[in-house]
Amino acid sequence: MNNNKTIITDNVNFTDWPWLHWANSNPAQVALVYGEQQFTWQQVNDLVNDHAKQLTGQGVGKGHVIAAVSTNNLTVLWLYLACLRLGACCVILDPKQSCEQLNDKLETLAAKFIWLSAPELHVLAALNDDGAKQLVFTYGEESCVAGACTHHDLNNAAVDDVKWQAQRIASIVFTSGSSGKAKAVAHNANNHLYSAAGLLQSFAYSAQDSWLLSLPLFHVSGLAIVWRWLFAGGQLALPATNSLVEQLATVTHASLVPTQLKRYLSEIDLDKDTISLKRILLGGAVIPVVLTDKAKSMGIECWSGYGMTEMASTVTAKLADSSAGVGTVLAYRELILSDKSIKVRGASLGIGYYNRGVLRSMTDDNGWLVTGDLGETRCTDTLSNKLLDELFILGRSDNMFISGGENIHPEQIERVLLSHPLINQALVFPHEDAEFGHRPIAVIDAIGHLSVSEMNNYLQNKLIKYMRPVNYYALPESINVTGIKLNRAVVQLWVTSLCK
Incomplete structure (x- = not known):
């Protein structure tokens, strides 16, 4: 692709x-807004x-x-x-x-x-x-x-x-470190500009629009908002209130994670609150269709996709629908599958991993970054009745485990758990089992207590029996859940401590 x-x-x-x-x-055009300041x-x-x-x-x-x-x-x-x-x-x-x-x-x-x-x-x-x-x-x-x-x-x-100089280092962003120690990814200005250009060919954002800086600048998704603003010459808005409804009332574009969208849709009063939003770029987790359908009924487009720090944010994208796929490859990017292993390259790929003034290559001899993610393409219908090869993410190769001879990708289970209306975040891990080798367990951030029997009833027609978690643990308050996604390595350490 x-x-x-x-x-x-x-x-x-x-x-x-x-x-x-x-x-x-455009010297007199408003470029930046913070509360009453323009x-x-x-x-x-x-x-x-x-x-x-x-x-x-x-x-x-x-x-x-x-x-x-x-x-x-x-x-x-x-x-x-x-x-x-x-x-x-x-x-x-x-x-x-x-x-x-x-x-x-x-x-x-x-x-x-x-x-x-x-x-x-x-x-x-x-x-x-x-x-x-x-x-x-x-x-x-x-x-x-x-x-x-x-x-x-x-x-x-x-x-x-x-x-x-567009080739000079313009940013260093640390990866989430979900699979080990965080790496420092260096990008130049061209990487960011091509990342913006490719997305905005599909996800329209012009000089007349305003994008909320709703994600942190220490994450590539937040930094990407700044570079889309610089590329398009639009308007950037910094939140000046803690109310998400108020933050989104005066902008046309926003990048959100599903929990933010869920909160926005539950708090907004359609009879009183202003809706100027036109498009939302969603990321960080599975996106429940019920949320995107409700947003659509309010005239708001929701887009989903797949991305990573090394590629300066988004690699594939699509208008959100009922498919679990993550869309097709954006302009200025390339993606191939090698035995289901996802490899990427393109103009948005960073210039190397940074360590104390030295850059180390991120790619193989052919310029491909091996992402560690596993995927497959499937032919899917689009809203315009066109058939496209859409990318589906299976999980990470280093997260897979075997249970009773079956390969289990935790991410596949997590997607289904996150469709539960009371579950905000979920991670699945292997737990040693004398009979099956390993069985899945889940750590969840949920509204209220959910028992194994309740969850088994919910999962009955959604997951094969061997994929259903045998136990559920509430995510402890000591683990920070305010970021874009949970840090798998941190939660894994906590799970390991439970089993000692």
Whole structure:
């Protein structure tokens, strides 16, 4: 499966910084919204330069790596763009991680500078930052870091004359680490721009639309939203409220996980609340048809797909339907199956795994990335009555186990469990069994208690008997479930501790 077609309207090859391109062509257009604040493309360009000047004054320059420990906010967005402007790379890290996890990532990055948003300043003392210099931004006349206020003379801090180079490292994003230690994936600007261009050939987003930054920038799905914004010259909206209904009331596009969509549909009041949403890109888990059907009845398109960090987010996509498939390959990507093993390559594939300034290849000798996922293609009917070879994900090769001589892919069981109306998240693991070798057990995040007998009744016509879990464990509160997906390795450690 491949799709390397080029649409003439795809202006992937920018000759200058994307925000400067839009500032020159549409200077007065609103580009960024945060609550009541609005920024035109001209203002975005000016503010990126202002932040770049401050970074230059603190020693940041071309080729430097900056670690930023922060949730999504305006300042970290300015920091990311300002680093690009200087030819540096800002790596955003999840502040909800343990200090041990953060230190592992900092050791990989060997960052020369570090920045923490105000709520995260308390963890600074516990971080092994290899002597990285702490960065600070000045707003108004003074700046405060950890309670100490300092003044800066910005007149002497001029932005280096760095030229736009689409091949320069533009991001480093850590994989989820669900199958072991997280890897640091490096992408250049071209990777991100081609990723955006390929998706937006199918998933329409124009300069007149607004996309909510609803996913974290330390995840490739969140960073991809920023690059789609930069590619299309549309509008980006940062959440200024905790209410998902209010966040989505003023935007046309959003990237959500199914639990967010479920919450939105349950909380929205069709008689009172405004619905401006046109399209939702869903990811991270199985998508119940009942949710997408309800969204469709409200005039909202839901799209699903398959992607990964290494490919700068989405690889395949489709308009969500009753099929469990994940759609067809997007433009500028290629995908092949080798004994059901999924391999991918294309213009969005990252430039390597990063470790302390060194890039290691991600691919085989023919440029293919072996994903570790297993899949197959099936001929399916589309909404337009066309027959297409759609990709179906079977699971990961390293998650498969054998029960009574049968190959079991946990992901197949998880998809069915997630169709239960009371189950929000589910992971399936093998449990040693004297008779069958292994039997499946499930860890679930559910509303209320679900017994084995209740679940067996639910699964009776949905799963073959040997695939039905023999026990269910409630996901402990100590395991973070606020991310895009559960970390399988972390939950596996907890399951292993139960069996000791």
